[in-house]
Amino acid sequence: MENKEFRRQSTPNVHISQAVLVIGSSTSISGTDPKAVWDTLINTSTWSQWNSFCPRVTIREQPTAVDSNNASAVTPLSPVLQLGTRMTFHVDMDSSTPSYSAKKRNGSDDTGDQIKRKLRPTSFVVTVFEPPDPSSKEPGRIAWAADPTGPGGFPPWLHAAERVHEIYKAEEEEGAETEQDGRTPCERTARMTTKVRNWELQAGWLAYVVRWLFGQVLQRKFEIWVEDLKTFMEEQAEVEGPA
Numbered sequence: 001m002e003n004k005e006f007r008r009q010s011t012p013n014v015h016i017s018q019a020v021l022v023i024g025s026s027t028s029i030s031g032t033d034p035k036a037v038w039d040t041l042i043n044t045s046t047w048s049q050w051n052s053f054c055p056r057v058t059i060r061e062q063p064t065a066v067d068s069n070n071a072s073a074v075t076p077l078s079p080v081l082q083l084g085t086r087m088t089f090h091v092d093m094d095s096s097t098p099s100y101s102a103k104k105r106n107g108s109d110d111t112g113d114q115i116k117r118k119l120r121p122t123s124f125v126v127t128v129f130e131p132p133d134p135s136s137k138e139p140g141r142i143a144w145a146a147d148p149t150g151p152g153g154f155p156p157w158l159h160a161a162e163r164v165h166e167i168y169k170a171e172e173e174e175g176a177e178t179e180q181d182g183r184t185p186c187e188r189t190a191r192m193t194t195k196v197r198n199w200e201l202q203a204g205w206l207a208y209v210v211r212w213l214f215g216q217v218l219q220r221k222f223e224i225w226v227e228d229l230k231t232f233m234e235e236q237a238e239v240e241g242p243a
Contacts, residue, residue, distance in 0.1 A: 006199035011162040012128055012143055018160075020207035023219045024199030027226040031237030034132040034167045034194050038140050040233060041165060044087070045079040050232035052099045053221045054089045056119060060150065061086040083129035086147055090119035095217050099224040101231040123150020124163075132167055139168035139195075159206035163198060170195040194233075196226055 006024035010016045029037060040046050044057035059077040063084040081087070097117065098106075124144040132140030145162040147153050172193050200222070202210055210218075 009164075009199055011145075011164050011199070011201050013145055014160055014162045014201040014203050016201065018203040019201040020204070021202040021211040021215060021218075022199065023215070023222050024197070025219075025222040025226045026195065026197040027230045028170065028172060028193040028195055029230045029233045030191070030193050032194055032233050034140055034169055035134070036236075037194050037196060037229070037233055038132055038142075038167050040236075041167070041229065042081040042142065043079060044081065046232075050100050050228045051225065052092065052097060052228055053225050054091045055117075056090040058088040058090070058121075059085065060088060060123075081126050081129070081142065081144075083126055085126040086150060087124055087126075087144075088150060089122045089124060091122055091221075092117050092119055093214065093217055093221070094118065095220065100228040101224070104231050104235070121151055123147040123153050125150075127162065128164070137168075139166040141166055154204075154206060157204060159202070159204040159210075161200060161202040161207070163200035165196065165198040167194065167196050169193075196229060198222065198226065 005026065007022050008016060009024075016022070040050075044059070047057060048055050057079070059079060061084075062077050063082060064078075094117070123146065125147040126142065127145045128141055128143035130138075130141040141164060143162055143164040146156075146160060148155055170193055172191055200218075
């Protein structure tokens with residue numbers, strides 16, 4: 001299947017002309033700023049709190065994992081992503097699993113019993129890491145690609161996948177276009193939100209299998225990913241007050 005919003009967008013290492021599968025999703029988050037959303041997204045220790053698609057991440061390698069003051073001392077692997085991080089996502093491909101945002105809408109605080117959930121391991125490496133800069137209009141960007149060196153990895157000619165997140169400030173209009181009579185224009189107001197867009201391209205022979213078996217499920221899981229992030233960030237903003 002193909003997501004229309006992203007069907008013309010490449011990723012840094014997979015060109016759209018090569019893509020067998022295109023999936024993506026986007027959302028607007030109120031009450032917070034791009035940096036706060038970025039910090040939550042790159043800190044995988046928070047994912048168990050909101051990310052029902054990928055509630056657990058194993059960091060396998062960090063570029064700065066060794067203490068520079070003592071080369072023989074191995075420091076704990078940080079859960080925070082950076083350029084070159086190699087990690088394994090433990091993803092829930094069960095379409096019947098309720099999302100974090102759905103549970104919140106239903107008034108449940110239960111984030112899900114991960115022990116009872118069947119999670120599939122998938123290995124990635126961070127290929128782009130560009131934090132949002134308030135002085136620039138460029139969006140923050142992070143990308144991760146399938147890691148052929150990780151558990152269950154495949155050579156790129158057989159299966160290549162890369163996913164990009166963009167996070168930036170955007171202006172959105174509020175208010176109805178007309179009064180109840182359908183003719184009189186209504187005053188519209190603008191508000192600032194944080195926009196999150198993410199898309200993934202998959203190429204190679206195995207991508208055909210993924211598209212056939214999991215295409216629709218993956219598209220829905222990508223939508224749930226941003227829905228969950230939005231719900232979590234807006235909930236945090238209510239607790240902490242205006243950004």
